Amino acid sequence: MPSLEELVAVKERVEQQFLDQPGVTGIDVGYKEVGGQLTDQIAVRVHVARKTDDIPLAERVPAELGGFVTDVVERDYELQVASRPVDMTALADTRHVSTLKGGVSMGPSRSIDGSIFAGTLGAIVIDKATQAKAALTNFHVACVDSTFQIGDRMVQPSLIDTGVAPQGEFGALLRATLSEGVDGALISIDPGKATSCEVDEIGPVRGTKKAELGMVVRKRGRTTGLTHGSVDGVSGTVRVNYGPGLGFHTLKNQVSITADASQNSIFSDHGDSGSVIVDSHGFVVGLLFAGSGSSTSANPIATVLSELNISMCTSGPQALRGAPATHGKSVVKDLRDHKGLVKEKELVKELSKDTVLDNKLLKDVVDQIKPPEVPPIRPPGPVDSQAWLDQRLSAVEAQLALLGSFIEPEQRPDLRGGAFPDAAEPTEDETAALRSELERQVAEAVAAKTEFDTPMA
Template structure:
């Protein structure tokens, strides 16, 4: 078996060559792991952002099994970041950090999605995080970090409000400006005309109404592509969606409580949610998970416990539970996708 000194020398001799290979972001001394078991054999450990099947790699990017008769092992360490608070300013900004409409406190940047028609990248979070609970207007400034975390305009402006699903409050109070139905009707007519003329430009309603509340959701358009990091902290890049099931393990990455885990407890819930003061809104078809969030985590994407598959959009909670809307309904109402 090679000694640590021999492996250290091998590392120094091959450092530049190995670091040029695809996804390699670190090299050190470790134990050889086979089928998930530590063999105890000292080896040169090559750390990668993501393990890729050999068949998908170019010859120059393959990592040899041995060098100078010393074993090499590949360790999937992921993307490495310098630790910083989720309430700090992030550029580019990943999912899981502080964000908010200029007139609110702060919530969580959930994830980046694509407009189904234009392919445009947009930020997904809650209405009450980015649209000020119906009181915002399209084009309003979105800050990262949110105002409660020191975000100020114009220096921390990351996006502009693009569109949102309107919240219907009990007693008929909706907040915000009127004229939504007219806006919807006009946009539908304009979209039809655009389709007839072959135009790729699509007019989207400022506020989208549903028969009853199903989601608390909003979209914002980044000021430029350089501010975007498609990954969510500790979760990575979302690859699809998954329907919630009772007992399913889930996790989220949020501004306040960072990365937490929970279990799906109740499905298809009709539930009343308080929005401060006398405002209460009833939501249908909601998912209830365990205690995995606190104020400021609103807008977090909730994903499967082991795979980067979106399950729901977190928007409310209590001392014992977390409430999320089914992600497929969120995507459909906002006409976006991953």
């Protein structure tokens, strides 16, 4: 069986040849369809707006390319934003939420050419430029067309879904991108507006992952709510019409999702644009932007984060490389700002709450905490009286309370890069190993603290 990498290489060699042909809407590597059902055979798939036998021989997709199996799938991609006069109200999410989170209705406060628009707030993210929380959605949800301006206000729910401007406004357009890889927009969140790092009906966001063929996924969108599916194609190139002023755009390296027919007939529909695609463990793998029948197309989440200069806002155990931890950042910030004394047991409690620091934050913490010198109270041995135990515990707690010596910020080296000048950034494997070791140490620390706090029989 050919490897996925071999098939992707073949697809990249021939994709422009097929995309130049009339009626072709995309090309990817995914599961071959037979009789409308997906098989477990991986093929180079050419997407067409409509299957027909009336095609010149020279334009037909051969049964094989370089010895690799091909397939032709019928998919005509459309942006999945809702607008009036399209009436989606009966299916839509009209809730006015007090706490912003992923999976809820949103849209611009302005009208465009006499129409109003609705999409989905995908997830709460962190703007790396300011470290402030922000909202993630699609370019075509927040900007709609070429007439947008930075600062355009957004409303939750959308104006279509009973939203009211300016009362329901929650933020403004910070930046947006419509590139070869991403259809994305970042929305500020007004001061005082509550947020949650979760997706409605799915739960806490744990981090991000790369989408893989066969991966079981979910999404929560404004129109179709919670739906289930699986990744059936990767490395996709799709052509989508963005309408007046923008025209057709070709997006590359996209992810294809097919609906789980046993749970829902379609995975997404108009108004679901901007939803994040989440795996079965709470890790975001893509940003939904277009669809064709039961098939959905999404931007890979790593590309989205990079182009918009953001990181995912997470809560819960962190296991994925490169996923920033908001609790960890708050601990380091307190240390940097020298806001009071930090006890060792308080730091362990904070680290073990929901998250694990990445390697750079860990270096910051290690460099800013001076380990206590606890003099031996008594040589190891049996505890022969409750009074002696109380005395020993009091002495330990007194030493912990002294953990307040920090190196001032101006005296610390810049640890945003390597520990040494011109040191190379750690590899992904090294980062993963460090994170795994940190998780183990935190788990052991939590277990030790629990045992320490448990009264002796």
